[in-house]
Amino acid sequence: MCGIVGYIGKPESPSDKARDVVLEGLARLEYRGYDSAGIAVAGSQPLAWLKREGRLDNLKAAIEAEPLPPASAAIGHTRWATHGAPSDTNSHPHISHDERVAVVHNGIIENHAALAAELAERGIERVSETDTEIAAHLLAIELEKGADLLDAMRTIAGKLEGSFALVALDSQHPERLVAARRNSPLVVGLGEGENYLGSDVAAFVGETKRALELGQDTIVEVTADSVNVIDFDGNPTQAKEFSVDWDLSAVAKGGYETFMDKEIHEQPMAVRETLRARTTEQGNLQLDELRIPESILRSIDKIIVVACGTAAYAGHVAKYAIEHWCRIPVEIELAHEFRYRDPVVNEKTLVVAISQSGETMDTLMAIRHAREQGSKVLAIVNTQGSTIARESDAVLYTHAGPEIAVASTKAFISQIAAAYLLGLYLAELRGNKYVDEIAGYLDELGKMPGRIEQVLEQEEQIRELARSMADIDSVIFLGRHVGYPVALEGALKLKELAYVHAEGFAAGELKHGPIALIEEDLPVFVIVPTPRRPLLHAKVISNLQEVRSRGAKLIVIAEEGDEDVLKYADPSQVFWAPRTTPTLMMPLVTVIPLQIFACEVAKAKGYDVDKPRNLAKSVTVE
Ligand code: G6P
Numbered sequence: 001m002c003g004i005v006g007y008i009g010k011p012e013s014p015s016d017k018a019r020d021v022v023l024e025g026l027a028r029l030e031y032r033g034y035d036s037a038g039i040a041v042a043g044s045q046p047l048a049w050l051k052r053e054g055r056l057d058n059l060k061a062a063i064e065a066e067p068l069p070p071a072s073a074a075i076g077h078t079r080w081a082t083h084g085a086p087s088d089t090n091s092h093p094h095i096s097h098d099e100r101v102a103v104v105h106n107g108i109i110e111n112h113a114a115l116a117a118e119l120a121e122r123g124i125e126r127v128s129e130t131d132t133e134i135a136a137h138l139l140a141i142e143l144e145k146g147a148d149l150l151d152a153m154r155t156i157a158g159k160l161e162g163s164f165a166l167v168a169l170d171s172q173h174p175e176r177l178v179a180a181r182r183n184s185p186l187v188v189g190l191g192e193g194e195n196y197l198g199s200d201v202a203a204f205v206g207e208t209k210r211a212l213e214l215g216q217d218t219i220v221e222v223t224a225d226s227v228n229v230i231d232f233d234g235n236p237t238q239a240k241e242f243s244v245d246w247d248l249s250a251v252a253k254g255g256y257e258t259f260m261d262k263e264i265h266e267q268p269m270a271v272r273e274t275l276r277a278r279t280t281e282q283g284n285l286q287l288d289e290l291r292i293p294e295s296i297l298r299s300i301d302k303i304i305v306v307a308c309g310t311a312a313y314a315g316h317v318a319k320y321a322i323e324h325w326c327r328i329p330v331e332i333e334l335a336h337e338f339r340y341r342d343p344v345v346n347e348k349t350l351v352v353a354i355s356q357s358g359e360t361m362d363t364l365m366a367i368r369h370a371r372e373q374g375s376k377v378l379a380i381v382n383t384q385g386s387t388i389a390r391e392s393d394a395v396l397y398t399h400a401g402p403e404i405a406v407a408s409t410k411a412f413i414s415q416i417a418a419a420y421l422l423g424l425y426l427a428e429l430r431g432n433k434y435v436d437e438i439a440g441y442l443d444e445l446g447k448m449p450g451r452i453e454q455v456l457e458q459e460e461q462i463r464e465l466a467r468s469m470a471d472i473d474s475v476i477f478l479g480r481h482v483g484y485p486v487a488l489e490g491a492l493k494l495k496e497l498a499y500v501h502a503e504g505f506a507a508g509e510l511k512h513g514p515i516a517l518i519e520e521d522l523p524v525f526v527i528v529p530t531p532r533r534p535l536l537h538a539k540v541i542s543n544l545q546e547v548r549s550r551g552a553k554l555i556v557i558a559e560e561g562d563e564d565v566l567k568y569a570d571p572s573q574v575f576w577a578p579r580t581t582p583t584l585m586m587p588l589v590t591v592i593p594l595q596i597f598a599c600e601v602a603k604a605k606g607y608d609v610d611k612p613r614n615l616a617k618s619v620t621v622e
Contacts, residue, residue, distance in 0.1 A: 003029030006197030014043030018074035033616030034078035035086035040102035041071035047171035051091035084129030096140030107184035110162035268449035273399035316485035318419030356411035358386020466600030483527035490594030520551035
């Protein structure tokens with residue numbers, strides 16, 4: 001959702017750099033999802049700002065037509081509408097009634113209506129429909145009373161309810177930016193004689209690799225040479241410095257037509273990197289980052305995975321493996337449902353939060369609830385410095401690199417790999433598996449990047465099929481065992497990217513209802529288990545038969561050499577998973593054709609696969 005960039009340089013040398021850094025940062029944050037963009041700059045001249053509905057290009061065109069003055073400070077924003085429709089007026093930055101202060105905001109100020117009423121009594125009316133505008137006026141009132149921007153921010157932070165990452169610029173003091181954060185993400189980038197703010201590190205990754213994590217309920221004052229962090233009570237607090245391991249090339253398309261294409265192809269790397277450095281030279285598992293005491297990990301009697309969207313399907317896959325390896329019951333729960341249903345969690349429960357962004361508000365609220373109940377929380381997260389990573393007891397980073405396309409691909413694969421490492425670690429620790437068995441599983445995991453590459457070789461055939469099916473309006477996905485969450489993920493990808501109505505079902509459930517949907521020419525994807533699991537395999541082959549006999553169009557993902565599927569499906573509509581892939585590892589390969597298919601149907605329909613309509617990459621509101 002909303003993206004924030006801030007730049008602060010030396011006030012004595014205003015230039016176009018402030019504007020350029022912010023515009024570049026906004027371009028790199030486009031992936032979060034947005035519907036309007038804006039910028040405000042200040043320096044030797046009065047505050048200047050421009051904002052436009054639609055793509056960043058609209059804002060850039062407006063700047064061409066109406067250049068911004070040289071500046072030492074700039075703040076920018078990509079907005080994903082919550083309060084008020086997308087429009088120039090509702091775009092950020094919002095400007096105070098006296099045109100002294102500009103603010104950008106990510107989050108929701110829940111008591112905005114009450115605060116707006118108070119402002120109206122003072123004769124200050126909102127010009128936009130946003131909650132954010134209130135903050136600009138409140139800050140200006142404090143400045144007018146003689147406070148500086150830091151004190152003003154501290155005063156208003158105490159009045160705001162809800163979630164906010166709020167960055168403010170006082171045009172009378174363009175030598176500093178002040179920001180406050182509660183629940184919404186914000187990081188500081190450390191430069192030489194200049195500093196940055198961003199809703200995530202992608203905002204400034206082109207400028208610096210040094211960054212600071214900001215804790216909950218903190219206020220930060222940033223000048224060209226200093227960073228001062230305090231809590232809402234005004235006490236100095238420490239912010240942890242970290243080094244950003246993403247580089248600029250990782251946030252560029254690198255020759256691919258879209259980020260989605262690039263990220264689909266980066267999946268072997270994503271698994272390789274996630275596994276790397278987690279085994280010793282002797283092949284033993286080593287998860288140094290698991291700072292939860294071993295005695296606690298030995299005593300847990302239940303694991304609950306909380307996550308949303310694709311990350312939840314990765315958790316669903318992990319359930320099969322962790323239960324099988326560790327004999328611990330694993331529940332998978334959508335984070336937004338978990339929090340509000342009084343779940344049974346206690347100090348014997350390990351809550352595993354899975355999130356690419358580490359900022360999904362639903363997931364964040366779920367882990368806070370779990371920790372309040374005494375559970376330990378382990379996060380599987382891709383983004384360094386993110387809130388979920390910071391607020392968990394331990395973090396297992398997926399090293400997939402930045403995922404820019406809104407719909408998740410490589411993060412999914414690396415989340416499964418990380419969860420498997422966790423499962424194997426627990427199995428070893430709790431004595432469920434012998435060391436050599438663990439080594440065997442690790443060896444198989446290590447082969448997965450190569451197996452993913454083999455599936456990627458079928459890309460053109462999958463794309464061709466997708467183009468020939470671009471007019472589909474309803475699709476069913478079926479899978480059994482670990483193929484079931486893959487079916488759910490395949491359906492989600494098609495909904496997200498191609499806006500096609502798609503449903504995933506457990507194949508065994510077909511006869512209990514969904515079979516009524518099967519009709520002539522309906523596309524039905526079936527993920528067939530390996531013939532090496534005859535019981536599972538036979539049942540899904542029966543499903544193929546049932547679907548085929550009703551005239552549906554079958555598209556099958558099966559293990560290489562599985563002759564049975566060819567009795568029901570046209571060979572041009574069968575995609576192969578490498579032979580001998582263990583059942584539990586199958587999702588890492590069987591999902592690939594489904595991702596490519598959805599991507600290509602969307603392209604054939606002329607849609608932007610990196611930025612599907614209505615979706616945000618990082619959903620920072622509940
Ligand atoms: C959004 C995205 C999905 C993603 C989900 C969870 O809905 O559009 O692609 O799977 O959030 O995101 P997370 O960052 O927590 O993995």
